[in-house]
Amino acid sequence: MTTARVWFITGATRGLGRAFTEAVLAAGDRVVAASRNVEPLADLAAEHPDRLVRIPLDVSDRAAVLAAADDAAAAFGGLDVVVNNAGGLLYGMVEEATEEQIRAHLDVNFFGAVWVAQAVVPHLRERGGGRLLQVTSMGTGGGMASVGFYGAGKAALDSVSEALAMEVAQFGIKVTVVQMGGYDTGLFTAGTTTAERRPEYADLHAELERMWGDEAGPAPSTAAPVILELAALPDPPRRLIVGGASYDMVQDMDRARTELYRAWEELSRKAPG
Incomplete structure (x- = not known):
């Protein structure tokens, strides 16, 4: 009989995080789910009262992240798999975004992810190893107009995660940079901060909107089996593109x-x- 693993998933209430949480519970594992507002997980908590713990968390608050990681490890006696998924989107040209918007965005997408990694490594090390899945993007190889700061934060996380993987391998901790493709996560709606548009970029905005179209992408649930398989691999890759079209x-x-x-x-x- 396989022992149920303990997962710690950030950004767990919508999109990919919600899909991963549902898939992990369906597989019989236990989940500590973190998000700024955990009420949307009330249905899953009622369905899995003994295998789901919810923790309200703003990952941009380092002290809160450290405390949440301690609480997550205590909930089921340790951590086996961490999915560092929380994030958002800053939509706007480089000139359009304000300093406040840029700093707030990177506080979540880059620094928040770093705080989570720093917080969980001691618990994984104490466990004798584990998996840390750093959720980034298939677009980190180059900048794209209007989403440059999103790409910048994810690219920075890519680089730090490569370094982290080398540092913690000695402890049996395996880090994978999970480069997600385009899924219907609500990132462009609920998870988006939009900069005020400048008229000088009106034509480019229109061109990008025509290029991207209205296709929302596949459901996040279609990516969840890949994450489960990845987490079960005895020797997982350092990085993985999730999505055939994105590959x-x-x-x-x-x-x-x-x-x-x-x-x-x-x-x-x-x-x-």
Whole structure:
């Protein structure tokens, strides 16, 4: 008989976090679910009273994150899998976003994720190992107009997570950067802060909206089985793209970047460094 694992999932009330929480409970594991407002999980709590614990949490508050990680570990006697998922979207051109918006966005998407990682590593180490899934984006390989700060935060988390993976491997902790594709998560509605538009970018805004269209993407629940399989792998990858279409897009972006480097190789090699 397989022992039920304990998962700690941030941003658990909607989108991917909710889908992951539902899938983990359906698989028979236990979940500590964290979010700013945990009331939307009341139905799951009633259905799984012995296997779901809810913790209100704003990940931008480092002290609160440290306390929440302690509470999460105490809830079921330790942590096995952490899904560092909480985040939001700042929509606007670089010139349009205010300092307050930029700092608030990175406080959640980058610093908040770092606080969670710092908070859970001691508990995973005490457990003798575990899994830390750092949820980023398939778009971290390059910036995209109007969502540059979202990409910047996720790209920074990518880099820090690669370093963290090297640092904690000695403790049996396996870190995977989970580069999510485009799913119907509500990120562009409930999870979005929108900068005030400047008229100079009206044409580009319109062009981007035509390019993206109205397609919301597949349901988050379709990604959940991949996360469950990933967490069960004895030797998981350092990074994983989740989504077939997104996998193809990332490959295209990587090829285009390689071609760009090669086109300017002669200029690059004029410097000795």
